[in-house]
Amino acid sequence: MKRILVVAAIGALAAGAMVGGTTIAFAQADVIKQRQDNRKAAGAAMRAIKGVIDAKGDTKGAVEQAAKLKELELAFVKLFPAGSDKGETKALPAIWTNWAGFEAASKASMAAYDKLAVAAGSGDMAALTAAFGDTGKTCGACHDKFRAKAN
Numbered sequence: 226m227k228r229i230l231v232v233a234a235i236g237a238l239a240a241g242a243m244v245g246g247t248t249i250a251f252a253q254a255d256v257i258k259q260r261q262d263n264r265k266a267a268g269a270a271m272r273a274i275k276g277v278i279d280a281k282g283d284t285k286g287a288v289e290q291a292a293k294l295k296e297l298e299l300a301f302v303k304l305f306p307a308g309s310d311k312g313e314t315k316a317l318p319a320i321w322t323n324w325a326g327f328e329a330a331s332k333a334s335m336a337a338y339d340k341l342a343v344a345a346g347s348g349d350m351a352a353l354t355a356a357f358g359d360t361g362k363t364c365g366a367c368h369d370k371f372r373a374k375a376n
């Protein structure tokens with residue numbers, strides 16, 4: 226009886242390991258998609274803020290988008306597990322070899338989003354326009370170092 230249980234347990238372990246392998250492959254494709262969707266949303270938020278600036282209306286229309294950018298950024302850096310440099314991704318290996326640098330680039334963007342939020346709340350369109358430009362530079366700074374130009 227005991228012996229049968231042990232054999233059954235080993236069988237279950239082996240099956241689990243095989244399923245586990247497939248799960249990891251799926252999980253990586255998944256996490257790559259999640260971080261790309263995250264960045265698409267960041268792009269959309271930036272376009273929405275540009276829309277507020279172009280419309281020369283109330284800067285407060287950008288408050289929510291600035292908060293959204295911050296929320297997205299907090300989630301973004303958690304989407305780079307080891308091994309997710311492989312696949313349909315433009316994430317460069319430098320992210321994993323220079324994680325501190327990658328985090329610093331993300332923090333620089335976070336600081337820019339804070340200033341963007343303040344400017345958006347201020348009613349001062351010139352301040353919002355300047356903060357928007359500065360934010361865009363922090364996006365570009367990370368891309369220059371950590372994102373491939375082409376696949």
Ligand code: HEC
Binds near residue numbers: 294334365
């Ligand atoms: C800390 C680094 C970092 C910051 C900051 C950053 N990005 Fe990116 N971005 C990346 C990386 C890495 C990728 C590639 C992700 C992948 O392909 O797995 C990317 C991809 C993108 C993409 C393409 C998404 C797709 O696959 O369709 C867009 C759009 C984008 N970023 C916009 C932005 C905008 C807008 C900002 C600033 C508001 C920003 N990013 C800030 C690192 C960053």
